[in-house]
Amino acid sequence: MIKFLKKPIILLIQMDIQKFNSNRNISFLRIRPCDSDNEIYLNSRKKEGTSSFVVKDDLKLNLNNIHNKNFQTISKTLDIDSDFWFIDDENWKEFNSLNSKRLIYTISDNKEEALEILSRLKPGVVLVNNIEQLSFLSNLNFNKSFYTAKYVNEIEEADRYINNGIDSIWLRDWSIEDINKLQNLSDYNLYETTLISSKFSINEARQEFSKETFTRFLLTKDVRGYKRMETNWYPGSGQNIPKLKNFSFNNISNFESKEFAEIIQKIQTNEEISDEDLKNLFLTSGSKVNQIANIANELNIQKNGDRVTFVKNRNINYTNQCYYKCGFCGFSKGPHSLNLKEKPYSIDIEEVVERTIEAYEMGASEVCLQGGIHPDYTGNFYLEMVTKIKEKLPNMHIHGFTPLEIWQGAETIGKSVEEYLILLKDAGLNTLPGTAAEILDDRIREYLCPDKITSSQWGYVMEVAHGLGIKSTATIMFGHIDDVDSWVNHFSLIRRIQKNTNGFTEVVPLPFVHMGSPIFLQGKSMTGPTWDEIVLIHSLARIYFNNSINNIQASWVKLGHDGAGKLLHAGVNDLGGTLINENISRASGADHGQETTQDQFIDIISSENKTPYLRNTLYTEFSNLENVKQF
Numbered sequence: 001m002i003k004f005l006k007k008p009i010i011l012l013i014q015m016d017i018q019k020f021n022s023n024r025n026i027s028f029l030r031i032r033p034c035d036s037d038n039e040i041y042l043n044s045r046k047k048e049g050t051s052s053f054v055v056k057d058d059l060k061l062n063l064n065n066i067h068n069k070n071f072q073t074i075s076k077t078l079d080i081d082s083d084f085w086f087i088d089d090e091n092w093k094e095f096n097s098l099n100s101k102r103l104i105y106t107i108s109d110n111k112e113e114a115l116e117i118l119s120r121l122k123p124g125v126v127l128v129n130n131i132e133q134l135s136f137l138s139n140l141n142f143n144k145s146f147y148t149a150k151y152v153n154e155i156e157e158a159d160r161y162i163n164n165g166i167d168s169i170w171l172r173d174w175s176i177e178d179i180n181k182l183q184n185l186s187d188y189n190l191y192e193t194t195l196i197s198s199k200f201s202i203n204e205a206r207q208e209f210s211k212e213t214f215t216r217f218l219l220t221k222d223v224r225g226y227k228r229m230e231t232n233w234y235p236g237s238g239q240n241i242p243k244l245k246n247f248s249f250n251n252i253s254n255f256e257s258k259e260f261a262e263i264i265q266k267i268q269t270n271e272e273i274s275d276e277d278l279k280n281l282f283l284t285s286g287s288k289v290n291q292i293a294n295i296a297n298e299l300n301i302q303k304n305g306d307r308v309t310f311v312k313n314r315n316i317n318y319t320n321q322c323y324y325k326c327g328f329c330g331f332s333k334g335p336h337s338l339n340l341k342e343k344p345y346s347i348d349i350e351e352v353v354e355r356t357i358e359a360y361e362m363g364a365s366e367v368c369l370q371g372g373i374h375p376d377y378t379g380n381f382y383l384e385m386v387t388k389i390k391e392k393l394p395n396m397h398i399h400g401f402t403p404l405e406i407w408q409g410a411e412t413i414g415k416s417v418e419e420y421l422i423l424l425k426d427a428g429l430n431t432l433p434g435t436a437a438e439i440l441d442d443r444i445r446e447y448l449c450p451d452k453i454t455s456s457q458w459g460y461v462m463e464v465a466h467g468l469g470i471k472s473t474a475t476i477m478f479g480h481i482d483d484v485d486s487w488v489n490h491f492s493l494i495r496r497i498q499k500n501t502n503g504f505t506e507v508v509p510l511p512f513v514h515m516g517s518p519i520f521l522q523g524k525s526m527t528g529p530t531w532d533e534i535v536l537i538h539s540l541a542r543i544y545f546n547n548s549i550n551n552i553q554a555s556w557v558k559l560g561h562d563g564a565g566k567l568l569h570a571g572v573n574d575l576g577g578t579l580i581n582e583n584i585s586r587a588s589g590a591d592h593g594q595e596t597t598q599d600q601f602i603d604i605i606s607s608e609n610k611t612p613y614l615r616n617t618l619y620t621e622f623s624n625l626e627n628v629k630q631f
């Protein structure tokens with residue numbers, strides 16, 4: 001057995017280097033031994049922020065009670081069906097057949113045993129007990145599959161381990177004040193994770209864990225993989241946005257990539273940021289979110305001044321019957337839908353025309369047409385609808401049909417996408433909505449909307465439409481089973497298309513409204529994005545599409561008036577449409593109204609010290625509505 005030397009020279013050199021390693025991100029886990037499985041005990045641990053428990057065999061606790069409260073667990077024995085297990089030099093061989101990412105190795109001073117375990121079993125986490133063990137691990141010269149962790153009891157101890165290169169600190173009984181004190185002590189960032197979110201992506205967790213554990217994992221993480229902070233607010237909740245520190249809600253979990261300052265410099269010198277830069281910025285958490293929002297605000301002011309726009313429009317969802325199986329869709333009421341709150345309906349073309357005339361008489365300049373894919377619909381249905389509206393109202397702007405409807409419409413009448421779009425354009429179709437995009441990453445679409453058109457098909461329809469002079473919007477739905485890579489892939493595809501076609505008029509981030517969504521009700525999705533993620537995605541849309549897409553819209557339907565208003569200082573310059581009759585978000589549980597009137601828009605915009613403008617769909621005509629209230 002080789003014991004550690006008292007003062008190994010090579011290790012001291014390593015430690016000195018790490019002392020100067022600034023701008024590091026250190027994860028923290030709030031964990032404690034579990035003393036009881038009763039409701040009062042578990043609720044109070046939850047309230048104090050504990051996310052994980054160490055479960056001892058001798059207490060014979062009811063694990064279901066603990067897991068039902070969304071705690072994650074570690075035990076020392078395979079007899080306990082915990083999420084992770086502690087292994088050591090004595091028992092590690094018993095765990096040979098398990099996923100090594102779920103093993104936490106409590107290292108001893110026995111180097112040879114440690115090497116054997118680390119190289120054979122490849123545990124996901126190594127829990128150290130002293131600085132020498134940490135230095136030994138830092139100096140290993142093989143690819144490490146683990147991160148290092150240490151229980152720390154005091155600020156000084158935590159600081160010492162951080163300065164010596166620990167990856168994660170485990171906190172028992174730490175108050176928020178003490179975590180903040182530690183955070184403020186130096187230039188490192190502390191960000192909070194859960195055990196599972198620190199080791200598993202959503203796709204990996206779906207494969208690895210039971211359905212119940214997968215649900216627990218989804219409910220306790222945000223899209224970026226950080227621990228989700230408890231709040232009553234979520235998209236569509238109808239609640240006011242949570243109390244913020246400037247723009248950010250989660251102020252105890254801070255993360256910035258080590259390239260953060262360099263990327264900010266790029267933005268400030270008007271250099272285009274790369275996809276990798278975008279990914280780094282999407283990972284930002286805590287106070288640095290404010291910096292990104294402020295930069296987005298400046299870019300918006302440079303482009304649009306204090307002008308904030310909206311359009312008068314009517315949404316007509318002609319049917320809620322659909323033969324597609326999108327897991328997130330609370331709107332479709334077809335045979336595959338699980339959320340049968342409303343009866344299936346279809347509106348015939350005459351009724352669509354009537355409703356369009358009614359909207360026109362109320363001052364709407366646009367009618368937005370989209371709906372489920374009814375089994376009886378062919379491409380001729382959409383063509384006839386456009387033709388009949390234009391016969392009555394040649395000046396009404398028809399913003400209609402998702403790329404899915406275009407694809408399916410073309411297919412059902414034996415036309416190519418291009419041929420079909422030409423027919424629609426000739427009939428009077430003006431622009432396409434950018435919906436059906438959801439998240440443009442087929443890794444995610446495979447589980448979110450498996451039979452829908454793929455990302456490439458969506459992009460293809462848009463490119464062909466733009467090539468024919470039919471402009472469109474671009475949307476992204478986020479906060480369900482997506483990840484940061486999928487956000488980057490989505491933004492990247494939109495920007496590449498835009499550089500070829502210049503056909504996107506706006507970007508519209510759509511936070512996922514989870515409450516009535518089948519995928520959530522089945523325990524297979526997150527509860528929407530966090531507020532901080534909403535700020536990030538709007539701000540970074542402004543930054544990433546700077547010089548390519550001028551307009552970033554906030555959806556009042558998903559965010560409420562106060563949420564959308566707040567984003568007017570984070571890069572957003574448009575609030576969308578009045579949307580008389582908005583059905584889709586309500587069907588997924590959104591609690592905001594069906595319509596926002598012109599007066600309400602004027603109030604929201606003016607109260608944020610911006611100037612309200614009515615616009616047309618294409619952002620080519622604007623009317624100043626300052627001091628105008630029409631009703």
Ligand code: SF4
Nearest residue numbers: 322324326329332372
């Ligand atoms: S999102 Fe659209 S295509 Fe998918 S099920 Fe719902 S209505 Fe159908």
